[in-house]
């Protein structure tokens with residue numbers, strides 16, 4: 001199969017602004033290449049694929065980024081800037097797709113989904129978020145009525161945000177397991193990883209650390225600086241240990257030394273890459289039972305699931321985290337979330353989409 005992948009128009013690959021889509025795209029490319037498929041990636045200028053994905057063709061496009069939908073009002077209209085990066089990426093992708101089998105869109109936005117109705121080639125969509133916009137959800141519903149196979153979701157809970165989808169295709173996610181080293185360090189710090197933005201609920205994890213008299217090591221892009229400093233000012237100085245946004249390799253080296261990852265989403269997290277990355281290093285995870293993490297974490301085996309927003313309960317689980325066997329965390333990832341498993345699910349789904357167009 002020759003597949004043309006459209007990346008997120010929010011940030012270049014490697015910036016961290018594109019959130020989990022950046023890693024998911026690289027994992028997918030690597031899985032598809034190892035299954036013998038050919039891949040073109042259309043992405044914003046300055047994007048880089050990871051070294052092992054050199055065989056994929058990267059096409060970079062310049063233009064003005066979209067605003068992320070989760071940071072707009074739910075009923076906001078679609079806005080497309082002049083010199084739109086997204087439109088440029090799609091123009092480029094459509095041209096290359098003339099010689100390809102399928103266009104695979106990974107951007108959560110209106111234009112590529114709308115195109116499904118107006119272009120004869122197959123366009124499949126990996127929906128990377130829960131319902132964050134009425135205009136997009138309504139459009140998905142319209143397109144679904146005509147092309148019911150063209151959408152895939154990362155988790156069942158995420159798909160539930162689109163109740164008109166009757167039997168959603170769930171593809172989970174994939175991780176390059178060799179990129180994560182297992183570490184059996186049970187006395188490390190508390191960790192939190194993610195974009196620093198309100199939907200990620202960092203303040204709850206800082207609360208937990210502070211109540212326990214510990215520091216919280218925080219990795220990720222400060223997407224919302226004002227939100228970050230507000231949290232910092234609400235707790236005693238030094239409670240947050242800002243580690244910045246680092247490469248996967250640096251992240252896994254340091255994260256693996258930690259005792260537990262706290263995951264405190266305030267939204268219906270589509271999947272939660274950072275949960276699996278921690279598990280791959282052997283780090284158990286305590287998460288709110290909300291969105292993807294509630295399908296990933298096996299309560300009592302690889303971490304604990306907590307009633308959403310119940311910080312006190314989170315504290316009590318941190319106190320017994322040593323009961324979790326770190327090897328079990330790593331094993332779960334090996335058995336359930338490798339790049340090969342992920343790519344096979346995607347290929348299986350894309351074959352169905354392509355058959356619909358024959």
Ligand code: UDP
Nearest residue numbers: 019020021023219220244245246272273274
């Ligand atoms: N991440 C990273 N370096 C960091 C912190 C985070 O590469 O220092 C990446 C992490 O690997 C993950 C992504 O940021 O792939 C966050 O994705 P997630 O699915 O957890 O949340 P999203 O941002 O998509 O809502």
